[in-house]
Amino acid sequence: MSENNNWNSQAERPELEGRLQYHIRCRPGDVAETVLLPGDPDRVPKMSELWDESREIAAYREHVTHTGKIRGMDISACSTGAGGGSTASALEELAEVGAKKFIRVGTTSAIQPHIRPGDLIISSGAVRYDGTSENYVNLNYPAIADYEVVAALVEACERLGLTYHVGITATAASFFCGQNRPGFGGYRQSWFEDRYQDLRAANVVNYEMEAATVLTLSSLFKIKAGAIFAVIGNRVTDEFVYGGVEKSIAAATEAAIILDEWEQLKKANNKTYWHPSLGKDK
Numbered sequence: 001m002s003e004n005n006n007w008n009s010q011a012e013r014p015e016l017e018g019r020l021q022y023h024i025r026c027r028p029g030d031v032a033e034t035v036l037l038p039g040d041p042d043r044v045p046k047m048s049e050l051w052d053e054s055r056e057i058a059a060y061r062e063h064v065t066h067t068g069k070i071r072g073m074d075i076s077a078c079s080t081g082a083g084g085g086s087t088a089s090a091l092e093e094l095a096e097v098g099a100k101k102f103i104r105v106g107t108t109s110a111i112q113p114h115i116r117p118g119d120l121i122i123s124s125g126a127v128r129y130d131g132t133s134e135n136y137v138n139l140n141y142p143a144i145a146d147y148e149v150v151a152a153l154v155e156a157c158e159r160l161g162l163t164y165h166v167g168i169t170a171t172a173a174s175f176f177c178g179q180n181r182p183g184f185g186g187y188r189q190s191w192f193e194d195r196y197q198d199l200r201a202a203n204v205v206n207y208e209m210e211a212a213t214v215l216t217l218s219s220l221f222k223i224k225a226g227a228i229f230a231v232i233g234n235r236v237t238d239e240f241v242y243g244g245v246e247k248s249i250a251a252a253t254e255a256a257i258i259l260d261e262w263e264q265l266k267k268a269n270n271k272t273y274w275h276p277s278l279g280k281d282k
Contacts, residue, residue: 030097033074050253065079076099105252111234112205117241124167
C-alpha cells in the first residue's frame, strides 16, 4: 500500500475514515482475533501459504498483514519489524481493530549450553530490557506469557514432534551491545559481560528483541499472548546456524488452532472460567 499523503485526523490516535490505522493500515474487520507476529515482513507470506485461504490486507513500512482461514478458523499475520517501538505500534493498532490473541514468532540466540540451533524456545516470561514497555508501566511489573498460550504452544510442539524448551527470555533493545555482542570497532562496556553472566546464572534461556513488549502490553490491555522462537545461535558454544524458522511457524499456527479448539470446547461445555480479557466470570 502506498503512502497516503492526505492524512488528516486527530493527533492523539491518528486514524482515517473507517478507523484506518496509521502504522499497519488496517481497519476493523481486516484482521482476525488471532494474530501471528513475526518481525520480518518476508515471513508473513511464508505463514499464510500454510493456510487454506489468504489475502494481503496491507503492506506499509515494516508492517505486512495477511488474513485468511485454516481449518475453518480465521487467522492473521502482521510483521512488527525489529525491536520494541515498532512492535508496540503494531500491537496497539491490531488490538484497536479487533485482535485478541497474539503469538510472537521469531528467531533467537540461546544463552544456555544445552539448547541447540534448530530447537524451539517457548517464552514463559521475559526480562524487560526492551526499552519500550517501561514507557507503559513500572519495570517492577512482570512480562508474563498467557498460561493458555504457553500450554497451546507446548501441545503444538508435542503434536508436531518438535524439540522445544520453555523458559524465561531476555528481551534486549539492541542486537549487538544489548545482547553482549561488541559494537562497531569492538566497542564494549564492562557491564555487557556482567549482564550476560547474571542472566545465565538466573536460568534465562535466550536473547531476542520483542517478547517483553508483546507480553507486557498484552497483560496491560487484557489480551492473550505468548511467544515462540527458532534457535539460530548459541552464545555459549559460539554457534550460529540460520534455520528452523519453518518449525516455529508450524508450531505457532498449530497453537492458534489448538487455542480455537479449546475455546470451542469451553463454549460447548458451558464451562465457568475467568481470564483478564473477560473482566468477569463466564
